[in-house]
Amino acid sequence: MTTIRATCATCGDVELTTADVSVLIDQDSGDGTYSFRCPLCDSVVVKDCPTHTVDLLVSAGVHYAMCALPNEPVPDLTAPAFDHDDLLEFHSFLANDSLVAGALEGLRG
Numbered sequence: 001m002t003t004i005r006a007t008c009a010t011c012g013d014v015e016l017t018t019a020d021v022s023v024l025i026d027q028d029s030g031d032g033t034y035s036f037r038c039p040l041c042d043s044v045v046v047k048d049c050p051t052h053t054v055d056l057l058v059s060a061g062v063h064y065a066m067c068a069l070p071n072e073p074v075p076d077l078t079a080p081a082f083d084h085d086d087l088l089e090f091h092s093f094l095a096n097d098s099l100v101a102g103a104l105e106g107l108r109g
């Protein structure tokens with residue numbers, strides 16, 4: 001089994017096996033993160049890694065999963081700033097259970 005050397009922020013370099021490491025790959029960019037539980041301090045370590053590192057880890061036999069980042073709404077930079085009136089309106093909205101329930105129902109589609 002391939003030995004992988006990684007770094008824990010607390011313990012420094014540690015040696016792992018392919019079974020100790022997991023990779024999460026962004027299906028759009030090919031970049032990803034790898035994670036492992038440090039064998040010395042038991043902390044979970046998560047680090048970003050570029051595509052070539054992802055490829056090396058996967059080719060070594062590390063378990064991986066693909067993911068897609070959610071589509072974030074694009075902010076309207078021309079929209080007026082959120083002010084005290086908006087805050088009061090939002091407070092009134094949150095105080096009305098039927099409005100909140102309706103809004104949550106709308107999110108479910």
Ligand SMILES: [Zn+2]
Binds near residue numbers: 009010
């Ligand atoms: Zn550690």
